[in-house]
Amino acid sequence: MTYTILAADDEIEMLDALELYMTKEGFSFIKALDGMEAAAVFQKQTVHLVLLDIMMPKLDGFAVLKKIRETSAVPAIMVSARDADYDKILGLELGADDYITKPYNPLEVVARVKALLRRYYDYAPAEIETAQTVLTHKNLVLHVDEGVLLKEGQEITLTSTEFKMLKLFMAHPGRIFTRQQIYEAVWEEAYYGDDNTVSVHLSNLRNKIENNPKKPAILKTIKGLGYKMEK
Structure with a gap:
């Protein structure tokens, strides 16, 4: 299968460099020079992953991601010259899966793209595999396939x-998962410490599945240990 990558950045040199590396890896690569163009392309074409620069004319990367998330859960990587925690947290809260700071090595971008595509489309970690194709919990029904x-x-x-995070919990109700276990099962990378990534995604998930996210009844925090889904 040939994956299509949509990259939006107002720096054409950056896009041209990425295109060389991406096409060498066999990806189809679409370039957009501003946020409006990126949003329009996404609506018209099948895209498997988006790379969005934050600082773009017409629509910034955050606004584009927000539009995309209204209709799609396609993997998304935010790119920014600003290495600020606020930007990273905001991107994650809006539904980004990863964050890259400029200047970057194109080879690193390719590696992150390949890893994210593998996680989303190809690979199911053993920790979250389940023979069940439908998981249920209270008022939730997750159709895995x-x-x-x-x-x-x-x-x-x-x-x-x-x-992936919800599947992990629903497949193992009552089991406590540490932040490290969650991170390594979902992101498939070694966990080197707390950068709020797990917390932000858990908060987003709670906002969607809990009737009262401030007093969660489904995804519980077990102080000093981690998180679990109540049986």
Whole structure:
């Protein structure tokens, strides 16, 4: 399968450099020079992953991602010349799966793209594999093969990260997972410390599945240990 990558950046030199590396890896590569163009391309073409620069004319990367997340859970990587925690946290809260700071090595970008595509489309870690194709919990029904979540019969849009995280908990109700276990199962990378990534995605997930996210009844925090889904 040939994956299509949509990259939006107002620096054409950056896009041209990325295109060389991406096409060498066999990806189809679409360039957009501003946020409006990126949003329009996404609506018209099949895209498997988006790379969005934050600082773009017409629409910034955050606004583009917000539009995309209204209809799609496609993997998304934010790119910024600003190495600020606020930007990273905001991107994650809006549904980004990863964050890269400029200046970057194109080879690193390619590696992150390949890893994210593998997680989303190809690979199912043993920790979250389950023979069940439908998982249920209270008012939640997760159709694993289709990647669809229903809450009280209404479909809830999840990002790829939220889906994997929810699948992990629903496949193991009552089990406590540490932040490290969650990170390594969902992101498939070694965990080197707390950078709020797990917390932000858990918060986003709670906002979608809990009736009262401030007093969660489904995804519980176990102080000093981690998190679990109540049986």
